[in-house]
Amino acid sequence: MQLTAGQDLPHTRARALHWLATAAALAAVAATASLVQPPDATATTAGAANARAAAAPAPDARAAAYPVDCGPNRLDVVDSATGDLDGDGGPETVAVVRCHTETGTPPSGVYVLARPKAGQGAPRVAATLLAPARQRSVEGFAVRGGVVAATLLGYSTTDVPRCCPDEREQVKWQWKGGKFVQSELPASSGTEGV
Known part of the structure; x- marks a missing residue:
């Protein structure tokens, strides 16, 4: 058989089956290469670490142990909100707590909770924003854009009845x-509408 110009040999023509087999072989090589790493390869990118942190749930405000002594009364979590406060890609929880009482307005504490360092167990108190010893109550509490905002209510003197705060500070x-x-x-x- 004599070929003329522009005519191909039968074994040099690419068919769909040929391309499919080539694509499958390349995909297998790429998948194997991504799984095989040297034994000491432990570094991760910041993006991967942030993605893992963001995927983890925010700490549960009701599961934490707070540095507040309520004596025989229980501790109430009166409000909480979550957000990425330190820019690491993972959520923290801010909790407003106070000792339970049927009358009066006990002082509040505001705490930032983080996941436990080992990843297991109760959330840990990472920071105290407002200690109950400051004798302030919290209202209008919100977390937005990495900022914790609140209105603090207090008393100018010990003569002011504990039911009726006469000082207001927005922080x-x-x-x-x-x-x-x-x-x-x-x-x-x-902080209204915050």
Whole structure:
């Protein structure tokens, strides 16, 4: 058989089955290469670590142990909110707690909770934003964009009845330089609707 110009030999023509087999072989090589790593390869990218942190659930405010002594009364978690406060890609929980009482307004504590370091067990208190010893109550609490905002209610003197706070302060806490920094919000901004 004599071939003329422009005519192909039968064994040099690519068919669909040929391309399918080639694609499957390349996919198998790529998959195997991604699974095989040197035994000392332990480094991960920051993006992968952040993705794992974001996938983990936020700490449960009711499962934490707080540094508050309520004596015979129980500790109440009166409010909580979650958000990525330190920019690591994983959520923290901010909890407002106070000792249970049927009358009066006991002082509040505001705590930042993080997942346990070992990944198992109860959430840990990572920071105290407001200790009950400051004798303040919290209202208008919110977490948005890495900022914790609250209105703190207090008393100007010990003569003011504990039912009726006469001082009001609007504050925010934000992670800066490896710690939470408190600052006052302008009086007109408030935390209403925050």
